[in-house]
Amino acid sequence: GQQVMQIPQYQHVQEGEDFTTYCNSSTTLSNIQWYKQRPGGHPVFLIQLVKSGEVKKQKRLTFQFGEAKKNSSLHITATQTTDVGTYFCAGPPSGAGSYQLTFGKGTKLSVIP
Amino acid sequence: DADVTQTPRNRITKTGKRIMLECSQTKGHDRMYWYRQDPGLGLRLIYYSFDVKDINKGEISDGYSVSRQAQAKFSLSLESAIPNQTALYFCATSALGGVTDTQYFGPGTRLTVL
Numbered sequence: 001g002q003q004v005m006q007i008p009q010y011q012h013v014q015e016g017e018d019f020t021t022y023c024n025s026s027t028t029l030s031n032i033q034w035y036k037q038r039p040g041g042h043p044v045f046l047i048q049l050v051k052s053g054e055v056k057k058q059k060r061l062t063f064q065f066g067e068a069k070k071n072s073s074l075h076i077t078a079t080q081t082t083d084v085g086t087y088f089c090a091g092p093p094s095g096a097g098s099y100q101l102t103f104g105k106g107t108k109l110s111v112i113p
Numbered sequence: 114d115a116d117v118t119q120t121p122r123n124r125i126t127k128t129g130k131r132i133m134l135e136c137s138q139t140k141g142h143d144r145m146y147w148y149r150q151d152p153g154l155g156l157r158l159i160y161y162s163f164d165v166k167d168i169n170k171g172e173i174s175d176g177y178s179v180s181r182q183a184q185a186k187f188s189l190s191l192e193s194a195i196p197n198q199t200a201l202y203f204c205a206t207s208a209l210g211g212v213t214d215t216q217y218f219g220p221g222t223r224l225t226v227l
Contacts, residue, residue, distance in 0.1 A: 001172075009153070033215065042203060042218040043156065088155060092214060100171070101216060103148075105155035 002027045002093045006104035014112050019076040021107035023089035030094045032065050032072040033101065038085040046087075069094070079111050116140045117219035119204050125225045132191040134222050136204030145187040146205040146216065147171075147179060156203065162187055194226040 003026040013019050023032065031050045035043040047056055049065035049072065056063045062075045072091075076083055086108045090101040117138045126132050136145065147159040158171030160179040168179060176198060180188045191198055201223050205216040 031214075035216075042221050043216075045215045045217070048215060090156075100158060100161065101214065102158075103156040105153060 002102045004089060004091065004102045004104040006089060006107050008107055009105065010108045010110070012110045012112060013079050015081060016078050019079050019083070019109055021074050021087050021089075021109075023072045023074075023104050025070045025091060025093075025102075028069050028094045029091035030069075032069075032089055032091045034063060034072075034074055035088045035090065035103075036085050037088065037106070041085075043088060076109075079109070081111050081113055084109060084111050117204060117206055117217055119202075119219040119222050121222060122220065123223045125227065126194055127227050128193075128195055130194050132194050132224065134189045134202055134204075134224070136187045136189070136219055138185050138204075138206045138217075138219075140206055140208075140217060141184075142206035142208050142217070143184065144207045144214075145181065146207070147177075147187070147189045148203045148205060149173065150201040150203060150221075159189065159202075191224075191226075194224075196226045199224060199226045 005024045007022050033048045034046040036046050037043045047063050052069050053067045054065045060077045064073045086106040088103050088106045090103040120135045143164050146161040148156045150156050157173050159177050160171050162168050162181045165181050178190045201221050203221050204219040207214050207216045
């Protein structure tokens with residue numbers, strides 16, 4: 001079955017440093033979605049990328065979808081304490097009727113003030 | 114998301130007991146999902162439903178059953194709870210159609226099986 005891997009599993013950064021998490025799928029994805037889960041909270045949708053090579057920005061967050069639609073990355077510039085949480089990527093495999101999301105195990109970000 | 118509610122929020126039970134977790138949504142979405150979250154394992158799909166008459170097993174359905182009572186309600190049951198079902202359970206919903214399958218999660222139910 002489809003596998004979605006994320007690295008690193010944990011990342012500790014000093015406030016103001018940059019942060020990047022990487023997501024790799026064993027199969028081609030029709031789209032990739034990113035979610036953020038704050039400590040004690042529930043996953044919240046951040047963004048969806050659909051096109052090969054797509055890049056989207058949300059303030060200090062930059063999301064990329066690979067050319068082969070099998071990998072993605074999330075980059076945070078100048079982290080803040082509000083960025084703390086676990087970031088998950090998720091995607092349905094390409095193909096008709098594939099609406100299930102397979103989630104990566106997440107990258108837990110800690111920001112040291 | 115306040116549009117997706119789960120009850121109870123916390124539950125402690127004993128091995129062998131039958132437990133039902135409930136999920137309700139006011140988003141008008143057709144699709145509903147149950148996930149389980151364990152530390153270091155991310156979110157794993159238990160069951161999903163595309164409408165009242167359509168129920169599908171996910172990655173880890175053994176030991177669980179579901180009921181879609183209405184478009185807005187999706188319940189997860191543990192017929193005979195066991196300790197390794199101790200986890201955080203999330204219900205989620207999404208709208209039907211297209212590539213937009215963004216999922217909206219409820220606040221979660223923390224279940225402990227002793």
